[in-house]
Amino acid sequence: MDKKAAGLTRRQLLGTAATAGIAAAGSAQSPARAAEPIRIGFAMSLTGPGAGAGKMMLVGREIWKDEINAKGGLLGRPVQFVYYDDQSNPGNVPGLYAKLIDLDRVDLLCSSFGTNQIAPAMPIVMAKNMVYMGLFGTGVNDTFRYDRYFQILPNGPEGNRSLSLGFFEAARTINPVPRTVALAGEDTEFGQNVLAGARANVARLGLQVVYDRNFPASTVDHTPVVRAIQSARPDLVFVASYPVGSVGMVRAINETGFTPQIFGGAMIGLSFTAIKAQLGPLLNGIVINENYVPEPSMKFPGIDVFLEQYQSRAKAAGTDPLGFWSPFAYAELQILGQAVTAVGAIDQARIADYMHRTSFRTIVGDVKFGPDGEWEKSRILFVQYRDIRGDDVGQFRQPGKAVILYPPALKTGDLIHPFTRARTQ
Incomplete structure (x- = not known):
């Protein structure tokens, strides 16, 4: 119809x-x-x-x-x-x-x-x-x-933990291991669910939460959100957002010059081609969840x-x-x-x-499927964007632009850190 x-x-x-x-x-x-x-x-x-x-x-x-x-x-x-x-x-x-x-x-x-x-x-x-x-x-x-x-x-x-698990597992590979984290999410059912899972992962890893707040889904200017996070001086910044919030947070972190060890999260929209073309090199270094990327390990x-x-x-x-x-x-x-x-x-x-x-x-x-209708085993990817140049969408068909960090069975590269270094790769 x-x-x-x-x-x-x-x-x-x-x-x-x-x-x-x-x-x-x-x-x-x-x-x-x-x-x-x-x-x-x-x-x-x-x-x-x-x-x-x-x-x-x-x-x-x-x-x-x-x-x-x-x-x-x-x-x-x-x-x-x-x-x-x-x-x-x-x-x-x-x-x-x-x-x-x-x-x-x-x-x-x-x-x-x-x-x-x-x-x-x-x-x-x-x-x-x-x-x-x-x-x-x-x-x-x-x-x-x-x-x-x-x-x-x-x-x-x-469940809720899956959309942040790979982010924090990748962070554990840093030496010395990060100790502080900021959690920011849209005030929606998605944002609340994902941050609930992130808190569970953070507690399991023994990280100190120095910022934990939601922002309205209607937010237009995300700069005040990023500045508040920056003032808490976290090693890691994890964001749970839908497309408008995802774009806003990426632009704000670039405009403020904030450089944590790792920036990213469950940022829906960054994997959409129009947004990738819009943001281009601003994506470099970001660690987010994906579901499919054209890496060699994903040839089903x-x-x-x-x-x-x-x-x-x-x-x-x-x-x-x-x-x-x-x-x-x-x-x-x-x-x-x-x-x-x-x-x-x-x-x-x-x-x-x-x-x-x-x-x-x-x-x-x-x-x-498991008893609750979810997959019996998790397979949420966490990738790091790299070597993105200009706004040509054809580059995203190539391997190496979204390197898989997690899960181990599908991994195609190691985390580049800190964020300042990763942004130049």
């Missing part, structure tokens, strides 16, 4: 859905196309500050849909998407999922992008006992404990072919030209599709049971 459907009336929605169903079912000769579609519903941030990620993830999902339909669909039925623009507003999410379930009567559910957009739908989904595939959530199921929730971001059993079967397809569609879709997060949107549907095929029916209980006990082969590697 076209994203414009978000503003239609009930009668218009029913008419649009009926028309789409007729078009999908009546225009081809194969049994799969003649059957009633399997409808996968979701919200996605297609406008607002989350649109950069949302559009990228939508393309990843559409590549899977087109491929599966070219092979005859699922269970001999074509796959159809029903989705709405949540406008990057968590407040819109519950109503959209109620509409997807009660009005559109979708067969399967996926989430919008990110913690802030995933969590608001949980009570709605749980009330209907549906499987819910989460797209890049952190700590969402810590409170709900819903046994039909599954999440494709490789946080693992560490099918990943290169997928990225070629994504990048061929990106310009027309008006989205990120590299799309290094989009493989996870494709992979989550690989998993859901494999589960439906194995079960042989749209049976929410049986699909969830199968997903809990099965290891899935995907383009982002093998995925096995």
Whole structure:
């Protein structure tokens, strides 16, 4: 369904859905196309500050849909998407999922992008006992404990700790070992969840916290935040932020000339190509979490072919030209599709049971879920940006621009420190 459907009336929605169903079912000769579609519903941030990620993830999902339909669909039925623009507003999410379930009567559910957009739908989904595939959530199921929730971001059993663990493990390689840390995060569900995990990692490592504050997501000028951190004189600075805050903090640390031993964190947005091109060399030396980078250790079967397809569609879709997060949107549907095929029916209980006990082969590697729906083993990458020159996005297709520091199994280089030295590498 076209994203414009978000503003239609009930009668218009029913008419649009009926028309789409007729078009999908009546225009081809194969049994799969003649059957009633399997409808996968979701919200996605297609406008607002989350649109950069949302559009990228939508393309990843559409590549899977087109491929599966070219092979005859699922269970001999074509796959159809029903989705709405949540406008990057968590407040819109519950109503959209109620509409997807009660009005559109979708067969399967996926989430919008990110913690802030995933969590608001949980009570709605749980009330209907549906499987819910989460797209890049952190700590969402810590409170709900819903046994039909599954999440494709490789946080693992560490949960909230995973998005800071690699940062602090990399810091431990410095000699002498850093002793003080500043923690700064946006005052959102994501920022609060990530900083809660960071505090646990800091306590385990025995670091002294000299600054620990949230800043409003609406902050425009981040210079006062950085100056307050600078006055505390930390060895390490860890930031948890969404794109606007991430860009603001990077610019502020460069403008103030603040040079801790390590600067970085869970800074969503810095991995988006438009932001990389915007910031260019200002990224050098920063240590952040990533999910895919074109390093030699990340050559999973099918990943290169997928990225070629994504990048061929990106310009027309008006989205990120590299799309290094989009493989996870494709992979989550690989998993859901494999589960439906194995079960042989749209049976929410049986699909969830199968997903809990099965290891899935995907383009982002093998995925096995633990009891809480997170990956059984964490695989969050922490990388250090290096040798970034100018604003040419083509350079980010090359290995060596985002060197993997953690986890050890995928490591492609050692940490360069302090931050002043790392910025010149």
